[in-house]
Amino acid sequence: MSRINDVGGMAGFPAIIEEPDEPPFHSDWEAHVFALNGALIKRGVYNLDEFRDAQERLPVERYLAASYYERWFAAITTLLAEKGVADAAELELPHGH
Template sequence: MARMNDVGGMQGFGPVDTTDDTQPFHADWEARVCALNGALIAQKVYNLDEFRDAVETMPPAEYLAASYYERWFFAIRTLLERKGVVAAGELDD
């Protein structure tokens, strides 16, 4: 079964808006999420395959409503809980 992120060949999503592709980050928090992910992978808390899998476990409605780095943040939180780095729910709110 395909996950929500696997939309290859699907119709109805409209054109990709590339008008705002001049900067890699649109807000400071996005850069922090990117750096945090890199640090956690470098420290072997999790690996890239685990990270990608965690992104793909995001519920479909949330996935479609989330920005790129909101999906990354979801994956980081998910993996930190899975790995026992933080307690379940500790990062809520």
């Protein structure tokens, strides 16, 4: 069964929008997420296929609502919890922040 990321040929998405002079990242945190993923793959915490899989199995509504790098960060935290690097509660911001 295909997953929500498998959109080839699917109808119903909005028009394609080009952003003139688009920067590589739209904010610092996006660059940090990008670099964090590379660092974790290089260390062997998980591999590229696992990273893609973690994005593709996000719940459909979450996948569609998230921006590109929000999906990346969701996949990273999912894998950190599943690999036992940290439990899910530790990965969340402490209360009061």
